[in-house]
Amino acid sequence: MGSSSAGFVAVLTAAAVATVGFLGFRASATVPADLAKPLGGESAAATSKAPRDGEHPKALPVASGLGERVVYSVDDDRVWLVAQGDKVTRTFKVTPSTVDPLPGTYTVTSRSNTATGSDGTLIEHVVRFTSVDGVAIGFSAAVDGSTPTPDPTVQTGGIRESRADGDAMWQFATIGHTVVVIR
Structure with missing residues (x-):
């Protein structure tokens, strides 16, 4: 040529x-406004905080969905991995991103074994489930194990986990898996 x-x-x-x-x-x-909403539209959790067990703050909140799912509380910065029968297999704290997803029910849409986060950090076990104003939202773990507070002046969608929690999320939340976001 x-x-x-x-x-x-x-x-x-x-x-x-x-x-x-x-x-x-x-x-x-x-995109029409009704298509940009979470699956099933706004849930009851969108208008109020899901009730919590005051004596057991790590307990799965009621009204957090049904069946096998990932539950993410944007107010508590906590995740629950829930198996069939509402059995919590793991719960852990996360470091939120600067852009929060709306409360509602989503599905895991894509996964990446490794990537570079929007903050420039090398990340692994990325599990994405929605986007907000063009910012992809998902769970990930920094390869160096860090979970720094994100720069509030930069729009990021990575919800950071420890590496061990990221491994558990990666094994649990495959494509099509349900993610319920609550307050």
Whole structure:
């Protein structure tokens, strides 16, 4: 292939990438409001905080869904991995991102074994379940084990776990798995 042919292919490729990017932006900017909501719309948990057991703060909150699921409390910065029969197999604290998902029911839409977080940190076991204003929201663990408080001036969607908790989440929350977000 001659150099002019290679240049022509490069120009076509760049034009195609730009067009796909533009169309993707336009599509996300014109999503009807009812399609941008969590599955099932707003739940009762969206309007009030799910009741808690005052004597057992780590106990699974009532009104946090049914069946096998991940429950994430944005107010308590806590996650519960719940097996069938509402049996909690693990609960742990997390470091929230600067962008919170709305309360509601979601499904795991994508996973990545390793990636670079929006804060530039190398992360592993990324489990994504929604996005808010173009910011992907999901659970992950920093490879270096850190869970720093995110910079409030930067929009991030990574909910950070310890590496051990990230391993447990990775094993538990596969594609299509339910994630319930509560207050």
